Structure formats: C-alpha cells, structure tokens
Amino acid sequence: MTAPLLIFFVLAALAVLGAISLIVQRHPIHSALSLIVVMVALAGLYLLMGAEFVAAVQIIVYGGAIMVLFVFVIMLLNAGEEERTNSSKLATYAGIPLAVAVAGFIGAAIVRSSGSLAAPAPSGALTSTKALSMLLFSEFVYPFELTSFLILVAILGAIVLAQREN
Amino acid sequence: MVPTNYYLMLSAILFGLGIVAFVFKRNIITLFMAIELMLNAVNLAFVAFSQSLGKPDGEVFVLFVIVVAAAEAAVGLGIIILTARNRRSLNVERVDLLKL
Numbered sequence: 001m002t003a004p005l006l007i008f009f010v011l012a013a014l015a016v017l018g019a020i021s022l023i024v025q026r027h028p029i030h031s032a033l034s035l036i037v038v039m040v041a042l043a044g045l046y047l048l049m050g051a052e053f054v055a056a057v058q059i060i061v062y063g064g065a066i067m068v069l070f071v072f073v074i075m076l077l078n079a080g081e082e083e084r085t086n087s088s089k090l091a092t093y094a095g096i097p098l099a100v101a102v103a104g105f106i107g108a109a110i111v112r113s114s115g116s117l118a119a120p121a122p123s124g125a126l127t128s129t130k131a132l133s134m135l136l137f138s139e140f141v142y143p144f145e146l147t148s149f150l151i152l153v154a155i156l157g158a159i160v161l162a163q164r165e166n
Numbered sequence: 167m168v169p170t171n172y173y174l175m176l177s178a179i180l181f182g183l184g185i186v187a188f189v190f191k192r193n194i195i196t197l198f199m200a201i202e203l204m205l206n207a208v209n210l211a212f213v214a215f216s217q218s219l220g221k222p223d224g225e226v227f228v229l230f231v232i233v234v235a236a237a238e239a240a241v242g243l244g245i246i247i248l249t250a251r252n253r254r255s256l257n258v259e260r261v262d263l264l265k266l
Contacts, residue, residue, distance in 0.1 A: 008168045012176045019183040019203060028195045035199050042206055049217045054225050061232050066202065066239045073243045074195055077250045082193045095189035103182035110174045132222045140226050147233045154237035161244030
C-alpha cells in the first residue's frame with residue numbers, strides 16, 4: 001500500500017468515526033467537537049488532493065469561525081443533554097429506508113461510472129492558489145460579488161433576529 | 167495515487183451519516199451540525215471531481231458553498247436563539263406550531 005493511500009484511509013476513518021460520534025453523543029458540545037474532528041480530517045484530505053487553499057479555508061472558516069459560533073451558541077443557551085423522546089413513526093419507517101436508499105443510489109452510481117472517471121492528476125500538480133484566484137476574479141467575479149451581498153444580508157438578518165424586543 | 171472513486175464513496179458515506187443524524191437527533195443545534203456535515207460531504211465530492219478533471223472550477227464552487235454555509239449558520243443560529251428564548255427548550259419536538 002502506497003503512502004497516499006495509507007494517509008487517505010487514516011483520514012477517512014477519522015472522518016467517518018467523527019460523523020458516527022456526532023450521531024451517538026447526546027450532549028451537543030460533544031457533537032460539536034466530533035464535527036470539528038470531521039472537518040480537520042477533510043482538510044487533510046484536501047491537502048492530499050493538492051487543494052491547499054481550500055484546505056486552509058476549511059480550517060479557518062469551518063473549523064474556526066463556524067464551529068466557534070456553534071460552541072458559543074451552545075454555551076450561551078446552556079444546552080444540556082438531549083431529551084430522549086420516542087423517535088417519531090415517520091423517522092423510523094421513512095427515515096431509515098430513505099437514508100439506505102440515498103446511500104445505495106449514490107454508491108451504485110459511483111460504482112457504475114467508475115470506468116468513465118478520468119484518471120486523477122498527479123498529486124500536488126492540481127491547481128495553484130494563483131490559478132484558483134485568477135478563475136475566481138475573472139470567470140466567477142459576478143457570483144463572487146453576489147456572495148458579498150449575501151453576507152451583508154446575513155449579517156443584517158442575524159442582528160434583527162438576535163436583538164431583544166423592547 | 168488515491169482513486170477518485172474512494173473520495174466519492176467517502177463523500178457518500180458522510181452524506182448518509184448526515185441524513186441519519188438529521189432524522190434521528192432531537193436537539194435543534196445538532197440538527198444544524200448535521201446540515202454542516204452534509205455540506206462538507208458535498209465539498210469533498212466537488213474537490214474530488216475538480217482533481218479528477220484537472221480543472222479548478224470545483225474548488226471555486228467549494229469556496230461559494232463555504233460562504234453560503236457561513237451565512238446560513240449566522241442566520242440559523244439567530245433563529246435558534248430566538249426559538250430557545252420563546253420556547254425554553256431546544257427540542258425540535260416542542261417546535262410544532264405548523265404541525266397538524
């Protein structure tokens with residue numbers, strides 16, 4: 001087994017275990033910490049694929065900013081252990097078959113199309129950050145400007161929602 | 167070299183686990199984390215295809231997805247704070263005004 005394959009399996013196992021831990025843990029803060037493990041493992045996978053800018057953004061924005069926001073809200077609301085209620089009938093009879101069906105469809109599609117997928121580019125030779133930013137500011141400059149507007153609206157929305165009514 | 171299929175399989179597994187978490191968890195904050203998990207799974211597929219095709223377009227999409235996820239988290243957590251203040255509970259079963 002080559003070194004990249006070994007690194008992939010270690011990081012993939014870490015991500016899947018983190019996701020399972022997110023489901024199993026009953027306290028929201030433990031779920032949040034599990035999700036951080038998943039995100040760091042995914043950042044390692046991006047580095048393995050040679051997407052170093054996306055890996056950095058994943059760590060800074062996802063693992064840093066968004067998860068700090070989550071942990072902050074959990075502590076602000078003093079969220080305790082999840083209440084154990086009877087899982088609804090819809091979840092039991094529709095949820096499990098739905099999840100299995102979605103996973104099965106995606107898996108079948110991947111297996112069937114495995115021949116037509118192009119051979120991966122040699123590691124590290126994918127895209128430099130320079131090529132990525134050139135693309136972002138030329139071809140995708142209009143969506144890029146739109147996202148800045150989206151963030152502005154989100155800030156306004158968060159302020160309006162969170163302010164105390166007098 | 168790791169085959170692209172492996173990344174896609176991992177992405178599908180993570181997305182499925184996200185669905186399971188979304189359906190079975192009761193805490194509204196944990197439901198939000200399940201959504202983030204699914205978005206991460208999709209990002210992994212984007213980067214894997216970007217690597218497979220040798221084009222950086224997929225990575226640009228990942229940046230956009232991260233921006234939208236950040237905006238969604240900000241607004242969504244505001245709604246969660248409001249809900250928790252009004253209902254004194256984080257259980258989604260208690261938020262059933264629209265239920266018949």
